[in-house]
Amino acid sequence: MADKNEMQPYDLEAMEKWLENFFLDPLTSYLDQTAFRVDIFETETEIIVEALLPGYEPSHLSVYVEDNSLTISANNQPANIDRTRIRKMEFPCSIINKHIHAVFQNGILEVFLSKTTPGTGKNRKITID
Structure with missing residues (x-):
């Protein structure tokens, strides 16, 4: 049995399907207009969740x-x-085992989920830099 804290690779096919569904889901557009806009980007080493939050300060935010x-x-x-x-x-796989950090600058919150660096393996609040 694998250790819960062991790094599990992302299932690329599941992630691609999830991203496609996220952007095609009408609820995503509705929430972009009624709550705040969220975009998701993928690089070779990270998944980046970007939230547009003009008028907020880091102390107003929680991740x-x-x-x-x-x-x-x-x-x-x-x-x-x-x-x-x-x-x-909701991601198609567990993300608690991934290193996650957040940065807030100029009204944009960026949450970086590492594909390669392990995290704590615990549910947690993320500190915003």
Whole structure:
């Protein structure tokens, strides 16, 4: 039995199918308009989730990883839960075993999921640089 923290390679075929479904899903366009826009890019070594969040500061944002999902929350009025905007992306494979880091600059949050560098193997909040 494989160790849970062991790096598992991405299933490229499943990832391609997931990306295609993500961009063709009408709910994606709806959430882009009602919550905030999210784009996904793939490089040789990373998957990059980019969220457009003008008017927010890093302290207004939260990024959380749980098994195969990535959740981005944005709230520029901390006392008002109703103003929280959330996008949750379900990946076709577990992402907790991947190194993940986030950077926020000029109203754009970029979350980098490494394809090659191992992570903690735990559900966790991601620190935003």
